[in-house]
Amino acid sequence: MEDVARRAQVSRALVSLVFQDSPKVSAESRRKVLEAEAELGYRKNALAQSLASKHPRTIGVHIQDISNPYLAAVYAGVAEAAGKWGYDLLVGPGSGPDTREADLINTLLSHQVCGLILQSPYLPTDELATLLSGMPAVLIGRNAPIDQVDLVFTDEIQSAQLVVSHLVELGHTDIVHISGGSTACATAREEGFRRAMDEASLPARVVPGDFIEEAGTLAVRQLLTDRALPTAIFAVNDLVAVGAMGVLHEAGLRVPADVSIVGFDDTNIAKLGLVQLTTVRQNVDAFGQVAVQMLIDRVTSGRAERARMRMDGQLIVRKTTGPVPPRL
Amino acid sequence: MEDVARRAQVSRALVSLVFQDSPKVSAESRRKVLEAEAELGYRKNALAQSLASKHPRTIGVHIQDISNPYLAAVYAGVAEAAGKWGYDLLVGPGSGPDTREADLINTLLSHQVCGLILQSPYLPTDELATLLSGMPAVLIGRNAPIDQVDLVFTDEIQSAQLVVSHLVELGHTDIVHISGGSTACATAREEGFRRAMDEASLPARVVPGDFIEEAGTLAVRQLLTDRALPTAIFAVNDLVAVGAMGVLHEAGLRVPADVSIVGFDDTNIAKLGLVQLTTVRQNVDAFGQVAVQMLIDRVTSGRAERARMRMDGQLIVRKTTGPVPPRL
DNA sequence: GTGAAAGCGCTAACAC
């Protein structure tokens, strides 16, 4: 930076001002500085910048399950929005459910980010709260009651209702939900399913499961041996739905002629020609944008109240749902 | 840190030494410092640390297609190895093939990482070279001839040979490769296919494609209308293979009874019960470890020569390959 | 072993 200043024949301070495009610098000086910068191939030192500044322009991101395309899309939105606002992104090192979320978040924090955007389905609410204390953050896809943390999430209740109405309209009355265990998001979907079935005066059958394919295969195998197969299955996510489809296929049952199946997330698997799964899509495009805006707003305005943004899910009807088969 | 020093009744410098566990500090002092640290809930400022030190312990990572489970696994290996060596990881903001790789790498660089680990399939070699000039880096899954850049990659030639021998052993002589365009990795696979077919004295039919499902559907549709369907298809990756399977299925053809299919990467899609794709797995577990070690070695030793690590692929035989159907 | 002092590359408050 010293070099840039010398080459442009100005002081270091002025160079600094140019880079934050302050209004108090003459067009002439700005031009000279920019020119010198380009000629020298100068690259800012984000570290020094954040260290000296009381308002670092780096936001930390942690998305647990980035291999889920729904979250990858959220992430893309975050990246785009951050770029537009002139913020750098730092992503915590972690993928897969086994990584220690707390460590990752600490790494991010130690790099002095100005705020955090997290999708953290596993960390208990209280741990999250102590970890985040005093740090602006927005949580994605999880309705956690933590002060000073903003929220963006899909209305799982409404989404589940969408699924149930779709199936009920097709004539289904015997519907099983394969749940996803005890994560925040799984319980919300299950709750939504129960409520929707209640409203339709239908019995809500729930089989415990997980977010992996095997949960789907196991659940359906059990239903098969119990001779308790329903006419429709609502899986907690696409992977589980596909697991279920696989077993039905093996058993010589047709989807949707014999059993209808609905997933959740609209992942790339759901779109596969071989699968063509009816599923629920979350409003991914908006998620990232909203999250970044919430965070920047809180950081710059010093807002203290919690902001929450609940978004509707959207039913994507493909080829795994159909009319209820005639009773034999 | 000032506070920690005061609480432990020592100087700031000593605290610094303890954190880098220098040998020149007494057990007594160390204990006191560690205790004070814990009590105060001190968290290091990675920024200040990297800024002051001539040897920052943060390595930058950019993996373009993290949604590919093969790469996610590589990444997990990197994360584990980095942790073991006491290095922080910073990940560049980017997902999907449309993000500007150069920008991401620049972001990483501006955060003063001590080196880079990259999977960067799209960036031209020369751009990469200028971008990386002087910065220790290891490239994953790409055999690019850049000085001062270390390499870890799968032997695509050998992998393609594995696939071809498998199919030839099953009696196939009419094999089509759906290629992946002009990325480094696609051309290597195609080259391997051509060589292996040559060695088997078989004609090498190649259909141009891409790394997406649609490439598989398009290619097979074309083969179908041309009445030029082979008895076996070797797709550039799993996604393309599944696209191909989908179309064959629609057309009433059975896999592998009528046509055998092989993919590449052993992604989660290949493992799906509905798919059970024969494919090639790369030695993901070793990739990350090796990459981190190469990088740290170069950073600490100042080694100037290039290191390269070529690894063998492994054929995973599932249920999409079978004996060649009898000629009608 | 331990403490004092200089400085990493930048921003920010102030005077010119």
Added chain:
DNA sequence: GTGTTAGCGCTTTCAC
């Protein structure tokens, strides 16, 4: 508008 100065939180000589 522009230059000067003092730090941000840490590491690192270098004396003691």
